[in-house]
Amino acid sequence: MILKHLEWRPSGNSLARFSGRPSLVFFEGGAMARIERIREVVTGPVDVDQWKQKTDAGWKLVALEWRREIESGEPEQTIIMEDIPYGLRVASDCTRLEEHPDERSVLVQMMELIVQDHSVSEVAAALSSRGLRTRGGSPWTPVAVFNMLPRLIEVGPKIFSSDDWEERRERLLRAV
Secondary structure, three states, X not given: OEEEEEEEEEOOOOOXXXXXXXXXXXXXXXXXXXXXXXXXXXOOOOOHHHHHHHHHOOEEEEEEEEEOOOOOOOOOOOOOOOOOOOOEEEOOOOOOEEEOHHHHHHHHHHHHHHHOOOOHHHHHHXXXXXXXXXXXXXXXXXXXXXXXXXXXXXHHHHHHOOHHHHHHHHHHHHHO
């Protein structure tokens, strides 16, 4: 085992400093007693003389950190975790993603409001007033709608080419 670092704290009111080069020095002060801390990286074995030199200078050992290499027969597998894109869900066979009808409906409604030139705040208010909730179950907020914009850009071509969108488009054109 190799000692990675030592942390020394002066005892009493001693402000003695170690003659070596510390990698990190902390001073704690204020209404309480001042405490000086030094963190030193150890590159080789620590001998008794170094230990005695520190304690004679008023330092108290307050932490040790140990490190060792471990043998491994197999490399660790990296687990990649990603959120399932909004509008999709894991299929019943657990091998693919499929469309989530309720979430797709929210995406279409969100897209329709944006096409009608509503602000992100107005879109959030409209979705929440319709009783629609985010995947987490909370009401839609402007930030939540804003965070959906990359997903809307991704699914936009599919939404715009659907028969459902054609009907909505006709309805929108008649209203204008």
